[in-house]
Amino acid sequence: MKFNTKTIHGGQKHDPAYGAVMPPIYQTSTYAQSTPGGHKGFEYSRTHNPTRQALENALASIENGTHGLAFGSGLAAIDAVMKLLKPGDEVISTNDLYGGSYRLFTKIFQDFGIKFHFVGMQDVSKIEDYINENTKLVWVETPTNPMMNIIDIKGVSEIAKKHKLLLAVDNTFATPYLQQPLDLGADIVMHSATKYLGGHSDVVMGALVVKDEELADRLYFVQNASGAVCGPQDSFLVLRGIKTLHVRMQRHCENGKKVAEFLESHPKVEKVYWPGFEFHPNHEVAKSQMSDFGGMISFTTKGNNYEEAIKTVENLKVFTLAESLGGVESLAGHPASMTHASIPKEEREKTGVVDSLIRLSVGIEDADDLIEDLNQALG
Ligand code: P1T
Numbered sequence: 001m002k003f004n005t006k007t008i009h010g011g012q013k014h015d016p017a018y019g020a021v022m023p024p025i026y027q028t029s030t031y032a033q034s035t036p037g038g039h040k041g042f043e044y045s046r047t048h049n050p051t052r053q054a055l056e057n058a059l060a061s062i063e064n065g066t067h068g069l070a071f072g073s074g075l076a077a078i079d080a081v082m083k084l085l086k087p088g089d090e091v092i093s094t095n096d097l098y099g100g101s102y103r104l105f106t107k108i109f110q111d112f113g114i115k116f117h118f119v120g121m122q123d124v125s126k127i128e129d130y131i132n133e134n135t136k137l138v139w140v141e142t143p144t145n146p147m148m149n150i151i152d153i154k155g156v157s158e159i160a161k162k163h164k165l166l167l168a169v170d171n172t173f174a175t176p177y178l179q180q181p182l183d184l185g186a187d188i189v190m191h192s193a194t195k196y197l198g199g200h201s202d203v204v205m206g207a208l209v210v211k212d213e214e215l216a217d218r219l220y221f222v223q224n225a226s227g228a229v230c231g232p233q234d235s236f237l238v239l240r241g242i243k244t245l246h247v248r249m250q251r252h253c254e255n256g257k258k259v260a261e262f263l264e265s266h267p268k269v270e271k272v273y274w275p276g277f278e279f280h281p282n283h284e285v286a287k288s289q290m291s292d293f294g295g296m297i298s299f300t301t302k303g304n305n306y307e308e309a310i311k312t313v314e315n316l317k318v319f320t321l322a323e324s325l326g327g328v329e330s331l332a333g334h335p336a337s338m339t340h341a342s343i344p345k346e347e348r349e350k351t352g353v354v355d356s357l358i359r360l361s362v363g364i365e366d367a368d369d370l371i372e373d374l375n376q377a378l379g
Helices: 003-009 048-064 074-083 099-112 124-130 153-162 213-226 232-241 245-265 285-290 306-315 343-351 365-377
Strands: 068-073 090-094 115-119 134-141 166-170 188-192 206-210 269-273 296-301 330-331 356-363
Touching: 003 048, 003 166, 003 245, 048 068, 048 206, 048 232, 068 074, 068 213, 074 099, 074 188, 074 213, 090 099, 090 124, 099 134, 115 124, 124 153, 134 153, 134 365, 153 166, 153 285, 206 213, 206 306, 245 296, 245 365, 296 306, 306 356, 306 365
Parallel strands: 090 115, 090 134, 134 166, 166 188
Antiparallel strands: 068 206, 188 206, 269 296, 296 356, 330 356
16 A cells, blocks of 8 residues: 555554444543453553554554554653663664753653763764663654754664664654655654644644564553553544645645745845755755655744844744644744753754754645745844
């Protein structure tokens, strides 16, 4: 089955009770048993729920995995991966990543004795400098949030395999429409399903997909034992979102290209970060592992002026100033004071998250309106 068919049918069955085309929202916490253990495959909704299971099957299908797991948020999904580790273990992570992931690693799991190395992986060979006998996991975000760095997943996976490390890829920005990390050698794909998978800014949810039975069992154990699951209503909404992922992503990419090119030519703009530009340092890797370049763009204004960046985002009328990304509507954010405020200033500035950086999630409106809006806001 090809991708655009999988988004609609992958892993799906019509409901056995009445043939409902969409899975019903099984709004139940528990299931009747005829005798202890005598049930129809569902005992308690933290462990299994038919609506969540329909979504988990769809997630596995679109990421070319065998098992999907849905969580109450993207961070809950990352939390479950980190719970595969033990005190003393070490993780090598991209140095540019969502501020909340950084906060989870450094403010929660570091206190449980897990050590994190934040490494610029644009040159994958750098990873080897940090590998020792305690290293267990490589955490890759690509494209990175918010600097749009591209990491060579296949290159990282070769190093991870050589040293018997797990490789997890946060595929939130790319989505499986653009990039399928399991096919490139990753062991775990993670999503903030809050973003493009849900697609309508109405749900907070996380997801993991794997292709190994034993790893799936370990993660299902954590999912059930820690309990950070999502509810049936949210599962339904994300399943519905996935059915239009391919058409939405196509438009996000088209609009993203137009907006990136407009910004690049604007006299007040200093630098535009978008992997579709030939001058992007890892454009060739992006071309080889992604089918297009997505709708996420970051840029700085000339003079690196904090007040001017704030004024620009405040002036926007079609773009909404808000956290998050990946919905049908265009959003703008100021990473230094919003999504990445939990990263110390000296750390974030090392990766380029300076005070004048603005991040755009380009939606699927008419591109002319988006460009006009940016033009007036910058003006
Ligand atoms: O917000 P949540 O669903 O828990 O997902 C966390 C997360 C994980 N990974 C990436 C790449 C992310 O971008 C996020 C969430 N990001 C935002 C809310 C944001 O505006 O960047």
